Amino acid sequence: DGGITQSPKYLFRKEGQNVTLSCEQNLNHDAMYWYRQDPGQGLRLIYYSQIVNDFQKGDIAEGYSVSREKKESFPLTVTSAQKNPTAFYLCASSMTGTLDNTIYFGEGSWLTVV
Amino acid sequence: AQSVTQPDIHITVSEGASLELRCNYSYGATPYLFWYVQSPGQGLQLLLKYFSGDTLVQGIKGFEAEFKRSQSSFNLRKPSVHWSDAAEYFCAVGLSGGSYIPTFGRGTSLIVHP
Numbered sequence: 001d002g003g004i005t006q007s008p009k010y011l012f013r014k015e016g017q018n019v020t021l022s023c024e025q026n027l028n029h030d031a032m033y034w035y036r037q038d039p040g041q042g043l044r045l046i047y048y049s050q051i052v053n054d055f056q057k058g059d060i061a062e063g064y065s066v067s068r069e070k071k072e073s074f075p076l077t078v079t080s081a082q083k084n085p086t087a088f089y090l091c092a093s094s095m096t097g098t099l100d101n102t103i104y105f106g107e108g109s110w111l112t113v114v
Numbered sequence: 115a116q117s118v119t120q121p122d123i124h125i126t127v128s129e130g131a132s133l134e135l136r137c138n139y140s141y142g143a144t145p146y147l148f149w150y151v152q153s154p155g156q157g158l159q160l161l162l163k164y165f166s167g168d169t170l171v172q173g174i175k176g177f178e179a180e181f182k183r184s185q186s187s188f189n190l191r192k193p194s195v196h197w198s199d200a201a202e203y204f205c206a207v208g209l210s211g212g213s214y215i216p217t218f219g220r221g222t223s224l225i226v227h228p
Binding site: 004033040045088090092101106107108 | 146148150155156157158159160163165204206208214215216218219220221223
């Protein structure tokens with residue numbers, strides 16, 4: 001089935017360590033996104049990419065990094081510079097260049113800093 | 115800049131009762147409008163979307179929404195709520211095609227009493 005796969009679902013990290021969250025999609029979508037969601041909060045955009053080898057900062061990019069080496073993949077690294085990384089992370093994707101640019105989401109990854 | 119307002123943080127209804135979740139947007143042009151649902155610990159699932167045409171849009175799980183240009187609203191409705199509808203609901207506004215990234219509301223938490 002076509003979709004967006006995030007892994008791992010749950011991840012624990014010690015303070016000072018970097019961690020990478022995986023996001024893969026087989027929808028042939030051009031654009032991919034990373035959002036952060038804190039309990040009881042809405043979505044905040046971290047980074048997005050609309051084409052391979054290019055990406056832009058969202059509203060809260062500090063302490064995060066991404067890469068887009070393949071169309072299907074958009075991994076997010078949470079670095080030790082991120083002050084409060086414990087959150088729920090959502091990956092999403094959409095088409096570009098068409099009238100329908102509906103965003104579709106993965107199942108999310110929980111990151112807890114211990 | 116565009117904005118999306120979901121005035122109700124929490125809504126409580128009894129099972130079997132009707133439901134209306136409010137969404138107001140601020141944008142100069144005719145936007146694309148979306149409703150998503152999020153169960154606890156899960157990603158966002160698209161319920162329905164409005165691009166053009168009939169202003170009453172049918173979605174999955176028995177939901178519908180009506181676009182009212184004069185009121186800048188896109189309220190979500192369901193005639194009879196089931197306990198499984200308890201979730202977080204997000205309204206989003208975007209533009210057609212291109213590289214436009216939708217703006218999400220803060221969400222409305224739906225509580226269903228038996």
